[in-house]
Amino acid sequence: MAESPIYHKHEAVIVGAGGAGLMAAGNLVGRDVAVLSKLYPIRSHTGAAQGGIGAALGNHEEDHWEWHMFDTVKGGDYLVDQDAAEILTREAVETVYELEHWGLPFSRTPEGKIAQRRFGGHTRGEGKGPVRRSCYAADRTGHMILQTLYQQSIKHGMRFFDEYLVVDLLMEGGRTAGVVALSIADGQLHVFHAKAVLFATGGYGRVYQTTSNAHALTGDGMAVVLRAGVPLEDMEFFQFHPTGIYKMGILITEGARGEGGKLLNGRGERFMEKYAPTMLDLAPRDIISRCIAQELREGRGVDGKRYVHLDLRHLGRDVIESKLPDITDFVRTYLGIDPIEELIPVQPTAHYAMGGIPTDVLGRVVVDEKNTVLPGLYAAGECACVSVHGANRLGTNSLVDILVFGRRSGRDMARYVAESEFPALPPQPAEQAEARIARLREGSGGGGREESAAVVREELQQELMEKASVFRTANNLVQALDRVRELQQRYQQVRVQDRSRVFNTDLVEALELGFLLDTAEVTVAGALARQESRGAHFREDFPQRDDQNWLKHTLAYRTAGGGVELKYKPVTITRFQPKERKY
Amino acid sequence: MKITLRVKRFEAGRDREPYWAEYEVEAEPTDRVLDLLHAVKWHQDSTLAFRRSCGHGVCGSDAMLINGRNRLACKVLVKELGARITIEPMRGFSVVRDLIVEMEGFFAKYRSVQPYLIADGEPPANERLQSPEQRAKFDDTTKCILCGACTTSCPSFWSNPDYVGPAAIVNAHRFLFDSRDQAAEERLALLGDRDGVWRCRTIYNCTEACPRGIEVTRAIGEVKKAILLGRR
Ligand SMILES: Cc1cc2nc3c(=O)[nH]c(=O)nc-3n(C[C@H](O)[C@H](O)[C@H](O)COP(=O)(O)OP(=O)(O)OC[C@H]3O[C@@H](n4cnc5c(N)ncnc54)[C@H](O)[C@@H]3O)c2cc1C
Ligand code: FES
Numbered sequence: 001m002a003e004s005p006i007y008h009k010h011e012a013v014i015v016g017a018g019g020a021g022l023m024a025a026g027n028l029v030g031r032d033v034a035v036l037s038k039l040y041p042i043r044s045h046t047g048a049a050q051g052g053i054g055a056a057l058g059n060h061e062e063d064h065w066e067w068h069m070f071d072t073v074k075g076g077d078y079l080v081d082q083d084a085a086e087i088l089t090r091e092a093v094e095t096v097y098e099l100e101h102w103g104l105p106f107s108r109t110p111e112g113k114i115a116q117r118r119f120g121g122h123t124r125g126e127g128k129g130p131v132r133r134s135c136y137a138a139d140r141t142g143h144m145i146l147q148t149l150y151q152q153s154i155k156h157g158m159r160f161f162d163e164y165l166v167v168d169l170l171m172e173g174g175r176t177a178g179v180v181a182l183s184i185a186d187g188q189l190h191v192f193h194a195k196a197v198l199f200a201t202g203g204y205g206r207v208y209q210t211t212s213n214a215h216a217l218t219g220d221g222m223a224v225v226l227r228a229g230v231p232l233e234d235m236e237f238f239q240f241h242p243t244g245i246y247k248m249g250i251l252i253t254e255g256a257r258g259e260g261g262k263l264l265n266g267r268g269e270r271f272m273e274k275y276a277p278t279m280l281d282l283a284p285r286d287i288i289s290r291c292i293a294q295e296l297r298e299g300r301g302v303d304g305k306r307y308v309h310l311d312l313r314h315l316g317r318d319v320i321e322s323k324l325p326d327i328t329d330f331v332r333t334y335l336g337i338d339p340i341e342e343l344i345p346v347q348p349t350a351h352y353a354m355g356g357i358p359t360d361v362l363g364r365v366v367v368d369e370k371n372t373v374l375p376g377l378y379a380a381g382e383c384a385c386v387s388v389h390g391a392n393r394l395g396t397n398s399l400v401d402i403l404v405f406g407r408r409s410g411r412d413m414a415r416y417v418a419e420s421e422f423p424a425l426p427p428q429p430a431e432q433a434e435a436r437i438a439r440l441r442e443g444s445g446g447g448g449r450e451e452s453a454a455v456v457r458e459e460l461q462q463e464l465m466e467k468a469s470v471f472r473t474a475n476n477l478v479q480a481l482d483r484v485r486e487l488q489q490r491y492q493q494v495r496v497q498d499r500s501r502v503f504n505t506d507l508v509e510a511l512e513l514g515f516l517l518d519t520a521e522v523t524v525a526g527a528l529a530r531q532e533s534r535g536a537h538f539r540e541d542f543p544q545r546d547d548q549n550w551l552k553h554t555l556a557y558r559t560a561g562g563g564v565e566l567k568y569k570p571v572t573i574t575r576f577q578p579k580e581r582k583y
Numbered sequence: 584m585k586i587t588l589r590v591k592r593f594e595a596g597r598d599r600e601p602y603w604a605e606y607e608v609e610a611e612p613t614d615r616v617l618d619l620l621h622a623v624k625w626h627q628d629s630t631l632a633f634r635r636s637c638g639h640g641v642c643g644s645d646a647m648l649i650n651g652r653n654r655l656a657c658k659v660l661v662k663e664l665g666a667r668i669t670i671e672p673m674r675g676f677s678v679v680r681d682l683i684v685e686m687e688g689f690f691a692k693y694r695s696v697q698p699y700l701i702a703d704g705e706p707p708a709n710e711r712l713q714s715p716e717q718r719a720k721f722d723d724t725t726k727c728i729l730c731g732a733c734t735t736s737c738p739s740f741w742s743n744p745d746y747v748g749p750a751a752i753v754n755a756h757r758f759l760f761d762s763r764d765q766a767a768e769e770r771l772a773l774l775g776d777r778d779g780v781w782r783c784r785t786i787y788n789c790t791e792a793c794p795r796g797i798e799v800t801r802a803i804g805e806v807k808k809a810i811l812l813g814r815r
Contacts, residue, residue: 042643043643047641047642101706103700105725107718112713112714112715144725215637330640333640336613453629496629498632500594500630502594502596502597504632505632
């Protein structure tokens, strides 16, 4: 029942309206831009960020962007591209001031300056001890950033297409030519013809069973470009945040430990003293998550269960309620516990994708080991890999990343669209999307068994959680890869029950599952190939970091046959030579 | 425990009247209503339509009428509601499908109050200073997630859809009482308009409905007072 798509033409299209997308859009004011988002912009997951945005303002104590850069590189286990980390940490400072000038209501010091708190892996003097670098607005920093950027977009009268789900990238003659999107409200397909497209679609935490990520974080942008022939970089590095609420995965910000919170095992021991004597509970996340998993393995969980405790009690009511009001509310609401008086049960939760669409420091997507630019294609935010986070992101650095590189992408897009003509559109641009949607709606028709998207998704999430999370082995990863491929096959049999065109969220979820499966495949394939342990990627069969063989970025391509081909590119090292990582 | 979920369903352009669907689901007392909706959608009836994203009360997607009160489905637990749970779309917005309502008018009102900082002149090289006391004055209203729960619980809004509504006023308050903002006069004039704050009859439904615990009625009161005094 294909009907013809509706055509639009804009110089620049931005896919995603979280922090990265809105920041890019703000730097394209004056050009003809359309912002497409499957959620209302204000619902984007940037709004869930809690603890803060890192910048060496030095409002409480001495700090320097060079120290921030060092911490970022070391935190990322030296897989960080250092030219990009330098830009990140230098421009962080002006970015935070810019947000303040736009009205962001930061918490304040007694002198009226932007307040800063401690955070994991952020140190003074290159590892001497914790430093107050995270600029915050209580524990709602992401909410304030998203609000402030959205407010600016209203001020500038930006053009939004809300509740549009982008399903395909269009290319013609080696250039970016636009995207195809489904209007969720009425099921209509739209073709957006453009000179330049930015993907700012966020992460894919929903590939795991326990996650801090929103339901909408299904790796759409990553999968869409992968299908169009672009590689994904370093996808085997997925961060588990140490403190998710037990069973639910809802995040308790690292800021809680930044304010002085401690982790305790089932015996009431402050176990981080053993593992990270200097930084203790403020060691980076990969390390703490592994330590928790180790404590649990060795039977030191609480009551034999799979969690440890986060203790905030000694911080007192004032600090807890004024600096951590939202997480206090979450703990009270979902656990029925008062953190002022009780311990909080926590476990590691899938949190952040270090990998993503490879870009240069201008946000331009690069497609091979030589960093060849694909004209007109940009990516920024969590879906991109610059790479400033390497093998493990430091807390507060994603908010910096989305803004610094969102802005750089927007600026370079403005230049690019001013200099270039519209490419031709490919013939029948919506054909693939139509076919995919028709198959999901009408079913395989082959008389095979009909599958439900929900069931396939649940199995996928469970498989990745069990076999490709904090601890990994070749054995498990081989099984996981087989399993993902089997699920990809079964996905071909998925049939959407909902026949309606109006808000067919059944169809939306089925399309999202397709994206999740593709990101899962490259995640597992990259993890299986990487025979070392670095940052968030820990192989029990190869427990050491191996700079000789593996100080390099993975590039995962989709092959014509449907498999994954892996290539590698070097890491850019400028100031800091790889050293052993101790905290 | 076994829960009976009654959901009001409707599809614009297809159904003449809304109708009730009933589902039985197994749940833990600590499950969210959103978990129940997902249990239905994923394992019983995938045609059930609702919005959601974050799952923990910060994105504002899933405000709906649950046992007669506006709440976020992801922030109310089964144990607070008992074994029979009734769910309807928010009142006062047109229903597009099932629990999904048309939000465009709501956002248009939000945009109408100029919800952005207005400050002339070059900002300093670093941050503008603001004392913790100045910051505290508008703290409460910075928390708004634009879910619509307040506006759609307001009888004044139901009877007069042109009323700008509590959510828009909350967002105007957020700037009006920000020491850095310089457009107080303009803002007060906008809100003092016929469809502005004076439509509020101090019924407090909005305050009760707010899932972020914003004292909405009080914020509206502060705006009213500022209009009467001609200053913030
Ligand atoms: C609970 C939590 C707390 C965090 N706290 C912090 C913190 O304190 N500090 C920090 O630095 N980082 C933090 N992070 C990480 C950080 O918040 C995210 O990495 C960052 O906000 C991602 O921003 P983004 O703009 O890339 O994507 P998002 O904000 O996730 O936005 C993605 C956008 O893409 C759109 N989209 C997706 N797919 C499609 C599609 N197919 N078609 C159209 N639109 C699409 C969505 O609608 C949305 O608008 C936290 C993360 C979580 C989950
Ligand atoms: S799903 Fe985000 S507020 Fe409920």
